[in-house]
Amino acid sequence: MADGVCKPEQWVKLSDADLKAAHVAMQAGLVADVLFHCQQALEKRLKALIALKTGQYPPRLYSLSRLAAEAGVLVPERLQELFEELTAAYTASGYDAAYVAASEPGHAEERLKPSVVAAQWLDNQTKRQKSERDE
Secondary structure (H helix, E strand, O other), X not given: OOOOOOOHHHHHHHHHHHHHHHHHHHHHOOHHHHHHHHHHHHHHHHXXXXXXXXXXXOOOOOOHHHHHHHHOOXXXXXXXXXXXXXXXXXXXXXXXXXXXXXXXXXXXXXXXXXXXXXXXXXXXXXXXXXXXXXX
């Protein structure tokens, strides 16, 4: 992705594609891919919020908690746990074949639905940020 991509709408569109990919991966039984795309979807939603807030290209981070801090949002505890788990799964997907192999379908399904809820929560944060900016 080029450094010039900083429009929040572009990040949301990319995030939506990752959520769709997570659903497709779930249907195909590709557990590690579900977790990967859930993490990516939330990362891009957070980057949309950062882009809106700063007008700048978001930092090249993948930690959802760190991105939330950069975005200046206070993440509810139930979502904070999800953020930590998805970040760990994302990191492990690139370095730990045993983790990927041990991922179970139920685990992925238990993370997909909350990821959609988290994306909606981040959308609400973005709407609030837009309204505050426009006042």
